[in-house]
Amino acid sequence: MDTLLSLRVFAEVAEHKNFSAVAERLNISPAMTSKHVKHVEARVGARLLNRNSRNVSLTEAGAQYLQTIRPLLDGLMEAEAQLSTDSLSPRGTLKLSLPVWMSNPDFAAILTTYHQQNPHVTFDVDLSGRKINMVEEGVDLALRVAFKLDEGLIARKLAEVTFQMVAAPAFLDRFGRPQTPDDLNNAPMLAYSHVAADGRVKFGGENGMDVKLDPILKSSNESILHQAAIAGMGFAMLPNWAAQNDVKDGRLEAVLPTVEWPKLHIQAIYADRSYLPAKVRSFLDFLAGPDGVSAVLK
Structure with missing residues (x-):
């Protein structure tokens, strides 16, 4: 055989x-x-x-x-x-696992531009937000803001993500508008379970302090937290670029906008290989380039 x-x-x-x-x-x-x-x-x-x-x-x-x-x-x-073909060109299906909040026009444009440059690569995209086993599920690349690396995986930093605390105007009318971070202690929070499941948020940079909010909704799905914040359920910590249009249009307000809220890196996670397929290597380089993730997050 x-x-x-x-x-x-x-x-x-x-x-x-x-x-x-x-x-x-x-x-x-x-x-x-x-x-x-x-x-x-x-x-x-x-x-x-x-x-x-x-x-x-x-x-x-x-x-x-x-x-x-x-x-x-x-x-x-x-x-x-x-x-x-006398050339080593990216080809095949690229299986991706992405955060739910990447289901947006900007990231769709990234996929479109890459495909236009590499027409022999197709995409299979999972946006469930669940924890995955990359090897068992055959995932080529995962993008994560917070990710505990399993054995045999490595991470490449792509861009920095700055967060801000936000809440709906109607909610702040009821709760009151915090004047200092201490005013947020025990306040109702919509918590991203991969980052702040216990409601604890660090501010003030690397040597800053913590505030401890009360998680009334926890989820690994960022979209439900975002929508619950707009609905007036509580405070949420959202990426600047994801919240900025809602703040501009009045659906959300920035809370304590002069405070230095957390900054995290979005990372590309992939199998630790001495050889990377061209489709993975080229897409990684594209994401890290001027038309990639940093262009979306700026």
Whole structure:
């Protein structure tokens, strides 16, 4: 049996979690697809996939093995493409995981500009905001403001994100307009669970102080926090660029605008590989360039 083909079949099944879909995609029978996976498992001496009539998932050994062979398979595909086209150009599907707040016209324009320059790259974008396993789910690149790195992942800083405290005018009419940060202690907060789940917010720079608000709504979905702030539910800490139009149009007010609120970095998270596929490397460079994320956040 062709071991290289078996490795490709295993990687496809691991990422798509469906034997039948992969069989159709590769134009082989479902039975042969299963034989290829069993061939790989026999070679490594370990079960790589858990499967039943409904679900397919990676075992711990399978996730580790996929992380090892995926860049090798990608490299081989690009080497073949280079020989056939005499140029190493980005191509294939780029699977991205983005924060919910990147579902906006500015980031859509980034994707559009990149695709115009790299027409052989297509996008598969997840905006669920959930915690992901990049290796098991076959995600090429994740953009995060706060992210605890799992083993085997690295982060590249793309741009600085400055935040501001905001609230709806009607809410401030009821609650009162804080004059100092201490006025925010125990105030109702709409808290982003990945950054300030306990309601604690640092101000005044690196050596600043904390205020402790009372989280009445916690979510990993930034959009619901934003909309709840506009509805008058409480205080929210939002990126400047995301809140600025609402502040300008009067739907939100900046609270204590002279206070130095937190600054965080948006990071690109990807697998720690000695070889990055051209589609990932080129998109990373584009995001870090003058037409990338920094242009949106300025």
